[in-house]
Amino acid sequence: MKSLLTADGHKEIVARMSQLSEASERKWGKMTVGQMAWHCQYPLKLAIKNKENSSKGNWFIKTFFKKSLYNDKPWRKNLPTAPQLKAREPKDFKSESELLKTLVDDFYALRDRDHWYPHPTFGTFTKEQWGQLQYKHLDHHLKQFGV
Template sequence: MKSLLTKEAYEEINQRIEQLTENSERGWGKMSVGQMCWHCQYPLQLAIKNKPNTSKGNWFVKTFFKKSLYNDKPWRKNLPTAPQLKAKEEKVFKTEHTLLKNLVNDFYAVRDREEWYPHPAFGPFTKEQWGQVQYKHLDHHLKQFGV
């Protein structure tokens, strides 16, 4: 599984993000390209901030869904989205695109950090798993928009 913490995957994701335009059309789902760029920011922010959390998460999610976050099997199209990650209004593509690029860079910049706090919903991840889940999420949505 590729990891956003490796130079190759980081460069690949950056190149693919650069190919997005405000006219990029989705292949599935309901989000516009601006909404997708906004949607992809929160998981990166969560990892970058690396704050301790007191949430125990959902045992069902941790038990049955967590491994799919960082394995080699692609996610299926039209997976449900957590309500707080759904863009309820249109987003300005240029703004969200720039913010997403900056967060990808910020995530890669912390690649040497050793302590990674647990995800609030999925619980503990290793450093490698954090990189894999970030890559997989971005890859899924970039494919959604044909890049």
């Protein structure tokens, strides 16, 4: 599985993101390209901040869904989205995509970090799994917009 914490994975994602524009049309789902750029920021912010949390996660999700976050099998289209990650109002593509690019770079810059706190929903990930999760999420949404 590719990872956003490797030079190749980072370079690929950045190159694909640069192919997006305000005119990029979705192939599935309801988000605009600006909303997608906004939506993709949250998982990166969560990992970058790397804060300890009191949540133990959801045992059902950790047991039955967690491995799909970082394995080689592509996610299916139109997966449900957590309510706090749904973009309910229009988002400016230019500003949201610039912030997303900054976060992608900031995450990649942490490739040598040794300590990663657990995800509040999915629990503990290794550094490699964090990188794979971020790559897979971005890959899924870039494919959603044809890049």
